[in-house]
Amino acid sequence: MAPESTPGAYSHDAAVSAINSFLTFIKRMYGGVAGLRLPPPEGWPQMTLGLAQPLGLTPEAVRLLRYIPHFETDDVCIMRECFPVDWVARFEYYLRIIDETGNPPPTGFEDWPELDPGYPPHIFEIGRPSSRYGCALIIDTKRGVAIWHNVDGAPPFEGVPEPDADYEDDEAEPWGSQGWKRAPTYRIETFCAMAEEQLKIGNWVPELEASGYMIQELRVYGQPNEEQRERVKIMRDAGWPGEQWDASRARDATDEWASQKYQKEKARKEQEKALENAKDEVAMIDLE
Numbered sequence: 001m002a003p004e005s006t007p008g009a010y011s012h013d014a015a016v017s018a019i020n021s022f023l024t025f026i027k028r029m030y031g032g033v034a035g036l037r038l039p040p041p042e043g044w045p046q047m048t049l050g051l052a053q054p055l056g057l058t059p060e061a062v063r064l065l066r067y068i069p070h071f072e073t074d075d076v077c078i079m080r081e082c083f084p085v086d087w088v089a090r091f092e093y094y095l096r097i098i099d100e101t102g103n104p105p106p107t108g109f110e111d112w113p114e115l116d117p118g119y120p121p122h123i124f125e126i127g128r129p130s131s132r133y134g135c136a137l138i139i140d141t142k143r144g145v146a147i148w149h150n151v152d153g154a155p156p157f158e159g160v161p162e163p164d165a166d167y168e169d170d171e172a173e174p175w176g177s178q179g180w181k182r183a184p185t186y187r188i189e190t191f192c193a194m195a196e197e198q199l200k201i202g203n204w205v206p207e208l209e210a211s212g213y214m215i216q217e218l219r220v221y222g223q224p225n226e227e228q229r230e231r232v233k234i235m236r237d238a239g240w241p242g243e244q245w246d247a248s249r250a251r252d253a254t255d256e257w258a259s260q261k262y263q264k265e266k267a268r269k270e271q272e273k274a275l276e277n278a279k280d281e282v283a284m285i286d287l288e
Helices: 012-033 059-066 087-101 188-201 226-237 247-287
Strands: 082-084 123-129 135-140 145-150 185-187 204-207 214-217
Touching: 012 059, 012 188, 012 247, 059 123, 082 135, 145 188, 185 188, 188 204, 204 226, 226 247
Parallel strands: none
Antiparallel strands: 082 123, 123 135, 135 145, 145 185, 204 214
């Protein structure tokens, strides 16, 4: 049985187990296109505790990062418009810059302080939004919680499972860079299990086209639109989420469906354009 933490407490082993399960699940969903690197038994050697302070992290945060897997690509979507942060590469970059200059590189917010989320050193992102309509997945190693932050401040969609942990700050403004302080907050194990379940049942629907991977979140859980129903059907036909799941088969079928959808839409637009041109010609004849 996986270790568990009590509400309001942090368990390193429970956090490692839950995050590993979630990221491994994501890798299985996408198949071979999602390269997931697993840490060695002693943890990622690049992630030394000596880099905790330059990176603005606590030793406990670094210890967690040392023992969780990381994707080899940032093209793998793990939530709605949310992509994994490659902390292994970040540590390697810091080590290289420090070796070359003797000083750590800037944090990236010096020129745009209004964008700085101001995370305390025990809090960090494992998923980062790809746009202002995306979300961040934030881990708090003091309280043992995962924070699901819609960066545009929008409330959760209808039917989202209820959080089981308190906000970071009940009085925080939900908009802007500090909105994470009042975003839905779950125990790490609860969130990871919930996220896997939403992907299994189709409340979160991955786009498996070869042109790029995203995850759609139903605006009303349990009520997919026509496109989302077709995507889920393709996945179910390929064995999702059972042991017979064939991600390659699902990708091929999705590519074919997406191509047909594009051709139909293109033909529809061409037909509308032809009708408009015909109307214009009739109007010109009437004027003559």
